[in-house]
Structures are given as structure tokens and as C-alpha cells.
Amino acid sequence: MTSPRTVRQDELDQPRPIYAVWEITLRCDHACAHCGSRAGPAAREDELDTAELLEVADGLVRLGTREVTLIGGEAYLRNDFILVIRAIREAGMRASITTGGLHLTRKRAEAMVEAGVELVSVSIDGDASAHDRLRGTPGGFQRALEALGHVRRAGGRIAANTQINRLSHGTLLPLGERLAAEGIVAWQLFLTVPHGNAGDALDLVLQPHQLPAVYDELQGVLDLCDRHLIRFWPGNSLGYFGPLEHRLRAVLPEGHYPGCQAGRAAMGIESNGAIKSCPTLGGPANTGGHWREHDLEAIWTRAPQMRYVERRTLDDLWGYCRECYYAAACMAGCTAMGEAVLGRPGNNPYCHHRALELQRVGQRERIELLEPASGEPFGLARFRLIREWSDPERRAREPPIVVESSRLPSSRPQRGTLEP
Template identity: 30%
Template sequence: MRPDFNRYPLLVAWEMTHACLLACKHCRACAEPDPLPGELSTEEGLRLLEELATYTPKPILLPTGGDPLRRPDLFVLLAKARELGLTVGITPAVTPLLTREVVGRFKELGVHQMALSLDGASPEAHDGFRGVPGTFQRAMEALEWAREVGLPTQVNTTVTRLTLAELPGIARVIVEKGVATWEVFFLVPVGRGAVLSQLSPEEYEQVMHWLYETSRDQGIKIRTTEGPHFRRVVTQRRRAEGAEDQALVGHGRGVHLSDGNGFVFVSATGEVYPSGFLAEPGGNIRQRPLREIYQHSPLFTELRDKSLLRGKCGVCEYKQLCGGSRARAWAETGDHLGSDPRCAYRPRAWQG
């Protein structure tokens, strides 16, 4: 049965801490070595997990950061999530804190998948983007450690002008290391990423066609973040090829997540955002339950109503499938319901 995203999210990302030892050029959070004042306590984190366990269906929990390994109570919280029957996909930073023993502990605590960032296919490219020498080699080791213990992995890559030429090499690494999923992030100019150079709409379109062909030809499961146009591209290409009209992307057939629609982001201090890239709060879990904020905040109810979309996105025949990146519309135009400025597609109703 298809989940009702008006009631509950399918994915809940929790920014467990702002602290991280890396200095990545694209960092949404502008993370620093130390935690923010007033981050959620262990008790508050446990209450959040207990609430999530009451949702139907139970959502997938995505502990992120910063670096979750910078929280001293991380394993206490993971053990609680396992006890509550929550599916967990964790995104640790690749630092000396990520050891073989830690990867084994993730497996023991029932973590479903570990996601690591990879923005270059060589030490020079990746370490330059991440800001710390040795990060590429440690990521390669961590992927091997995960394979040794049978922990599925995901690689996260952000598409910018700095990383565009690295994509074919990263795809090769993914195949060689037996990575289960490639999550491709299309840059939203927030945080440190605000100073990076984005691709043009036409270049983004070319990348999405390349991703489709790579997924089809190399058997890589590819998902996109802030790139919902990929669903349109997949649909168009499969129809043109006479294939069955089912997506290679997403979290199940017919399930299409977007900012505030099946996806929610809880910040380190409890603010609730539609995504980590759309930092417009709907409320704070210290004042109201996450369920109430997600179901009733005007921001979230607007984002789930595709009839409210404006401009080109509002008349697009693919708006239910895609709907454009709401975070990018917000970041580049100030309007979370406006058109995605990085979409090259011209809807039939827009053509004159």
C-alpha cells in the first residue's frame, strides 16, 4: 500500500550534531569542529525515536550531521532505534573516528546501510573537495570494512563544476567496491555551497541523461537529491526505449519523495525543516511533536500541494512526478513554491 505522505514522512533525517572534523567546500551546515550550543540531549533524542516508532508505517531514520560519530551517545541512540524496530541508514563523516571497529558496531546494531561521501575518483580530487588529506583512502578502506561485515553501502556525490568530470570515475569505484546505491546530490547554493559554481539547466539535463544511461548499462541503483527532474528523464527515456514504465529511482514504485513531502529534516537543535537545504522552519520538536509540525505546519501543507506551484513548475505535465527542487527554488528565488531555476525542460503548456 502506498504511504500517505500527508500523515507521516517516509524518511526522517536527523542532524545529530553540527560538529565535524572536515571542511567540505559544499557543506550545507557550515559544520565546525565543535557542537552547537543547545543541541538535542540524549533524552530528547530518545523521545524523538519513540515518537517515530508510532508512525504507520515506521519511517526510515537517517542520522546525519555534521558527523554523527561526534555524538558520545550515538551507539545508545542506535541501540534504541533497533529496539524500536526502526530502519536506520547512517551517514558518518570519513575521519579517523570511522574505524573498522565502528563499522562492525554499525552492523551489530542493525544499521541498514552506511552512506559515505565521494566527490572525486582520486585522492587529489576528493581530498581537495573535502579539505582534509587522506579522506579518499579512508573512504576506500571504510567501504571494504563494510563489505567484510556485510553492511550495505551508499555513496553520496554532489554535482558541481568541481566534481562534474569525476562522475565517470566515481561510477567505476562504485562498481568495484560493490556499493548498493549512488545518491547524487544536485547542488543547492546554501551554506558553504553558496560560493560554488552550479551547472546550467542544460548541463544538469545532460548529467541526468548520463546518470540514466549509467544506471541502465552498469546496473547501478541511482537516486537523486534536489534533482527530481531525474524522474522525468527516466520516464521519458524508458518510454522512448519501449520499456515498462517503472522508475529506476526512488524508494519503491510510485513513491516520489520531495522536500516536506515524505521527507523531513530535524536540525541539531530541534528545528524542523522540509529538507536540510530548505532551512525554513515549520516548528521545533521541543515545543510540538514532529508529527504535528509535519502534518499541520502551513509550510509543509503547502509543499505537499502541487497545485500551488507557480511558474513553469505549476503548469508542467510532470509536476506530480517531479515538482522541481523546492529547496533550490527557495535558495535562488526566495519562493519555495516558485519554479526550479535549474530545470531545462519546457512543459507543453509553456511552449508558444
């Protein structure tokens, strides 16, 4: 879950990984149809051992990291995950965990809280039917709620995170009431990104033209969060200057989307020591380096992949986003979403403002699968983006207005190439 701590603009003047999302294992006890990292029963072959994990924690605090969220896979499936929490806390950083909660027992919850974890966010994706189908586990919804209860009774603060897709859309308001009754303090929502497993399952992914209905539902979610004093935390894939933008990002000093923070205030770490500017970006083109080959500071300061977002200019935008009124502020939204949908960042059809502007002139957009995603974590499928008329009769008579296919990624240095 994205940190509930607000990052001040002055903290971005000298980029540093204030917030790190750290996958300590790819091993998982769920089988999620929408999992970007394709986590499952097996860990990565070359995952860091306990001593290496503790060294990474020490390196993070030297870089100025203030909060670390442990993820997986499923972090608690490592026998040493409590040691990692303690190391984070003893170094003076905040520790949180994002979990599916399937086997988050009372004993594990008590150990996590005792070790110093400040927030546990449980992934709950819609009502029981949607959640259990998405996560491939009958009874998983109830187990997730029980996990929240275990942490709360152990004295920990609890939160939830929810992916919005075709199954969970329409279930968010009753889910929110249930989560409020459990005592959550924060709720993060974000759109399912069509990469990894979700790149193979387009039937789960919302189409861009469905976004106005999604934001109608989110308006009710915002009202619910206000009533129950729950902090609404928008994922990077939500928003972009629609009429709800100021409410979606009320937690930010800007009051609107500030652009992707990958490599500016955030860092992703994979369980084998691969370092990325964002935990949901995948592949060699997005890997700045490997902790076993270079120390964290060298990768953070000298790997071009870590500086990509910071150095991006308007000339890197294309398609609809290049001509948008909000281009300079938004910079095409979520880098991971743009790359997943169209092969490279810079043009993002999953935008509330864009969907409404097209709707106003009787148009809509949809994506069409050309080639399934690779089998790697966060593997990219190939899509075609089609802009067409909203009216079905006109759509049947006339050809698409615009068709854009996936573009090859812009040229980037390979992993391990550090600048002087």
C-alpha cells in the same frame, strides 16, 4: 542518503514521516566547500542530550516512521550515536547512516553494524582530486574508500552518495567502477544546491545550461549501475521529465518524478530539535517547530511549514515552470533548489526538460550571483536568472531574453505557530 525503500502512493493519502533524516550533531571533521548546513568543528550550542535523543526516537515510531537516516555534521562524532542506533532498531525502525567516512574506523564500523545499522552510505564526490578539494581534506578520498571497506568487512551493507558539480562532473564513470569494485549496493547522485557554503562558491555550482551534458554522463552511470546490479537512487534535484526520466526513477512505482515529498513522506530533524519538512530546507520560514516546545505529532500535523508542499497548487508556480506541460506532476521539482536559486519555490531552472527545450530553440539559462549567502546553515544567496541566446555572437549583440531576480519568500507563519 534517501531511503532505498519505495514509498507507495497509498501511503501518501495520509501524510506521515515514513522516512526521517536526523542530524544528531552539526559537528564535522570535514571542511566541505559545498556543505549546505555549514557543518564544522563546533556543534550547535543547544544540541539535544542523550535522553532527549532517545525520546525523539520514541516519538518517531509513534508517528509511523519506518526508517531513520542519521547524518551530521558527522554522526559518529557523538559518543552516544551507537545508543541512538540501538534505540531506533529496538523501536522497530530501520537505521541507516550517511557519513563522510574520514574517521570511520574499523572499531566504529563494527559497533554500528552490531547495533543494527542496515546501510552505511559514504559521501564520495568525484575522483580523488575533486573529492579532496571539495571536502578540504588531503587524502580524504582514500579514507572514504577505506570506510566502505571497514563496514563491508564488519558485515554491513554499503552505498555511496555523490554531489554533481563542476568538479565532480566528468569523473562519475571511473568513480562508479571504483565504487562497484568496493561492493556498494546503491548509489545516490544529486546536484549541488547553491546554498550554505555552496552559495558562496558559484564557481563550484553547475549552470542550468550545462545540464544536457550532465545527463549524457548520467546515461553512462545508469548503464554502469545496470551492469553491476547497483541500485541507482536519484536525488530530488535530478531529472524532471527529460528523456532519461523513466530510467532515473525506475525505482519508483510511477516511473517518473512524483513531486517533492517534503512533509508528505519525509521529515528533517536538526540536532537542536528543530523540525522541518525536508532536511535541506533552512531558516525560520521552513521550521515547523521545536521538539522542546511541542511534541513531534503536534508539529507534524499542525505546523503550516510541514504542510506547505502538500497544500501547494499550480497558482504557487511562476516563471517557466508555471507554463510547463508537466507543471501539475512536477510542481517545479526540488523545493530546496527552487528556494536556493530564486528565493522562493515554484520556478526551478535546474530541470533537464527545460534545458533541452531551451536548447532546441537556441537559448540557454545561467545564474549570476548578486549577494553571497548568509552565514547560517542553508543560508540563501541572491541570484539573477538570465535567459539568453546560446550562440555567443548573437549573445554579444542582443540583450538577454528574460532576467528574473530572487523573489521574496511567500508569506509563511513563524516557527511555533501551530494550527488548531
